[in-house]
Amino acid sequence: MRIGNCSGFYGDRHSAMREMLTGGELDYLTGDYLAELTMLILARDRAKSPDRGYAKTFLTQLEECLGIALDRGVRIVANAGGLNPAGLADAVRALAQQLGLAVNVAHVEGDDLLPRAGELGFGNVLAANAYLGAWGIVDCLGSGADVVVTGRVTDASVIVGPAAAHFGWDRGDYDRLAGAVAAGHVIECGAQATGGNYAFFTEIPDLTHPGFPLAEINSDGSSVITKHPGTGGQVSVDTVTAQLLYEVSGARYANPDVTLRMDSITLSDDGPDRVRIDGVRGEPPPPTLKVSLNSIGGFRNSMTFVLTGLDIEAKAELVRTQLESALTVKPAELEWTLARTDHENADTEETASALLHCVVRDPDPANVGRQFSSAAVELALASYPGFTTTAPPGDGQVYGVFTAGYVDATEVPHVAVHADGTRTDIPPATETKELEPVAPFALPEPLPFGETQRVPLGRIAGARSGDKGGSANVGVWARSVDQWRWLAHTLTTDKLRELLPETADLTIHRYLLPNLRAVNFVIEGILGEGVAYQARFDPQAKGLGEWLRGRHIDIPEGLLE
Structure with missing residues (x-):
């Protein structure tokens, strides 16, 4: 079965959904719209109106692509529901009615723990969302859904769900599930698997408009990562390796349904723009789920001073002393960073200049507002020679704080909500295994050093x-x-x-x-x-x-x- 990806983040290439649907054969199309920062953005959006809190661009993509997907028999799974998957599911149904299309839309919910944040020990937060797994998606697809939208599931779950539903895998098929997690981890960040953000990017042909990746997943959990014919970019062992290393830690990569043994993955060339992933091993998942906790940390402001030419360090020390002396109320946090972007005997003023950044944070917006930025600007005629800043004075802006929490999986509801409104409770894993460090690997034989x-x-x-x-x-x-x-x-x-x-x-x-x-x-x-x-x-x-x-x-x- 062939699973394509059309989004690696909220704001990714808008045309990717159409490109993936029209560029070649697919069974499923997935999209990852969520990240730690995205959850904060959606939480602030929901705070303005309870009807918000989902990725609105998913709807605009569907407006031009839903009919194409139905005609081609491609089922869509995306975590674009964010903090309001039920609201997005209703919006998709309304869009389908407007387009005159008959669509079975289901959603997965239960990840939103905000009403219980105090009870669970998470404190006063703006959003608290547990990372759910794939089995709610499996239930929705098994009941005939054409479109499944979720809230905060793990990034790979939108790929694991279709694979498990398609092949009828059981919850104990750990090696197969781990294989799907590996494939999902490669394709969920979109063009990062086809040459985007790639260290040796000069070797990639036609990176102007790289194609998005797809995974050909087999019933045993092995897969081939590839892309549609004729699209830009490249799929190689190195581009896949780079993505496998993205935002992971050690040999065990925990997911709610399986722990992937990263040290078991074997990559091999399977032809032009084709890389095979096999040998993947899985273990039971940990007994706890990770929780994304977002809160308002306070208010921040910043000022950047441009220091040009000679005596950079002395100029930085002068303005630092002057500004800190001028602040009648000291912010809770005040950080200075000097970026030595200047060059000796530079032939342009820009390359002769260093940047001195000052960042302030405080729970009270008044302490980082105009009293800070105006104090900085008031030094303009009384400080170092060549005084200039990169922006005018401004008010402080709210900033967010992310922390990771953990909760026993039995404490988190996981619910598949079908098109007719029926609800299926998805039980947590019955077999779990605490995450433990893998014994250190033996180092390879040292290389003779030489010259x-x-x-x-x-x-x-x-x-x-x-x-x-x-x-x-x-x-x-x-x-x-x-x-x-x-x-x-x-x-x-x-x-x-x-x-x-x-x-x-x-x-x-x-x-x-x-x-x-x-x-x-x-x-x-x-x-x-x-x-x-x-x-x-x-x-x-x-x-x-x-x-x-x-x-x-x-x-x-x-x-x-």
Whole structure:
């Protein structure tokens, strides 16, 4: 069976749904619209009106594509319901009636734990959503649904559900389910599997408009990742490896229905733009479900000062002292960051300039509003030579905080709601297994060092990074056995701290994935309290891997040939 993906986030390419439906054969079309930040956005949307809280672009895509899907017999599964899957299901039915189409629409609910947040110990939050699994989707499809919309299910569940329904898998078919999780994890981020955000992007043909990926899933859980013929981008062992390393941790990747053993995955070339995933093993899921908790953290404001030419450090110290002295009420948090973007003897003013960022946060908007930004601007004629800022004074803006909670799976309702209004309760897993660390893998035989050159790590290694709440992961992989032998011994946590000084005082976990020739790092706390908190200029850590690849390190000359 062939499952295509048409969305990796809320705001992804609008035309992808039509492209996937018209570009080739599919049995199912899925879409992932949710992320930690998206849940906060939808929660604020719902707070304005209880009728909101879902991804509205899904409806506009369906307006031009629902008839095509029905004509081609393609069933659609998407988590675009966000915080209001029932509302989105009703909106899809209204749209179908408007278009004169007969559509069976079902939805999955139960993930919204906000009414019980206090009882469950989550405190005063704006949204609390448990990550549900695939069996509600299976029930909806088994009852004849053409369109299934969900709330906060795991990203891979929108792929696992159709696979399990199509092949009639049981809840104990862990290897098959884990295979579908692996395929789902590869395609759920859309064009990231076909060359988007790929370390060696210059090798990708026609990246102007990459096609979206699809998975050909077999009854045993193995799969082939590919894309429609004639579309841009590329599917290769490396593009699939990069996506497998995205936002994961160690050898065990927990989902509500199965724990995927990442160390069991085997990738092989299956022809042009075709990569086979097999050998996947699964274990019973953990007894708890992860809960996405979003709350309002307070108010924030910022000011960026441009420092040009000579004496950059002294200029930064002067304006810092002046501004902090001028603030009559000190904000709860005040952070300074000096970005040395300046170059000596620069031939343009921009390249001669550094950027000094000041960020303030406080529960009281008055403490980070005009009293802060006006105080900064009032220094314009009384501070360092060449004083200028990148924006005028402004009021503070609300910011969100993400935290992860956990709850026993038996405490979370999981309900399939069918087109006729009947409701099916989906029981939690009866067999569970606590997550435990995998015994450390034996390192490969060291590579004889020989002569080296000091060059960027990215000359031989790929990387992909992303956010995990307040933490970030950086997956690094090698493309040959010898490069892997060198990488596994060289890129230690101490070496990572040396290459990325921002991580020097943070807790770092290192995981080896030999089948993928990869080392994965999880860096705790580098993103503060989540993407909306904006602890650093790259708040989702999307560029962290590329920073690492750009750092210079001694590499054996034989590996550079």
